[in-house]
């Protein structure tokens with residue numbers, strides 16, 4: 001199947017490891033020019049170097065997406081470097097360590113508000129784009145009532161992101177901009193949350209595996225494949241979708 005991503009101009013946030021990095025690798029393999037960001041410079045530069053070494057146009061800077069000014073400066077710079085925008089994948093999350101009201105505020109900033117601010121920056125450029133689309137990374141935590149206590153705020157913001165994106169899909173139809181989401185279940189990757197759990201909380205890790213009908217965690221590549229398809233012109237009649245990549249973890253009929 002031809003995805004039609006060759007020469008597309010793509011921004012994916014949080015590309016230094018995990019799901020974001022796998023999405024970018026897919027985009028580079030498909031011939032897209034890419035831009036990304038992360039807070040940690042070393043891992044970000046290593047990823048960018050590997051893509052450039054394979055001949056790709058790959059841009060990026062270290063910054064914190066919750067810093068409004070830094071983020072909008074980087075976004076404008078990326079649009080300039082890419083020469084426009086066809087695909088925006090809003091992927092960043094962070095582990096929040098604050099407590100109480102501050103935890104709600106911090107989770108709101110990282111798991112909802114920064115996605116919305118970036119979308120507002122992206123829309124005028126996507127309107128000029130070629131087969132333009134947006135994909136947000138949500139989570140099955142958005143529909144679960146049995147999240148870990150540390151994931152209450154995260155689940156609420158990921159649910160709000162699904163509502164926001166689905167409304168946006170309707171609004172942007174007239175501009176031919178498609179808007180979709182991917183909701184992963186527990187995903188195992190190097191340097192990721194579940195690798196830490198495997199080491200420090202083996203019982204929780206075993207329970208996380210058991211929610212999948214395959215009795216395993218997913219991979220970043222499996223999520224990236226779903227994102228790459230939804231972002232691509234091959235998904236030209238799909239908008240407003242929320243595709244779970246969770247090994248059948250959510251036991252409801254998905255009408």
Ligand SMILES: NC(=O)c1ccc[n+]([C@@H]2O[C@H](COP(=O)([O-])OP(=O)(O)OC[C@H]3O[C@@H](n4cnc5c(N)ncnc54)[C@H](OP(=O)(O)O)[C@@H]3O)[C@@H](O)[C@H]2O)c1
Pocket residue numbers: 013014015016017018019020037038039040041063064065066091092093094095110137138139140183184185186187188191192193194
């Ligand atoms: N892994 C899972 O089990 C799972 C399950 C469901 C949903 N998801 C969703 O999938 C997406 C990616 O997850 P992941 O596991 O790949 O995450 P991850 O391992 O935490 O990677 C997140 C990426 O974003 C960057 N980042 C984090 N906070 C940032 C900030 N404030 N500003 C700029 N960059 C920042 C990270 O680099 P730095 O740390 O250097 O900034 C890294 O490149 C997230 O939306 C997450 O909620 C993941």
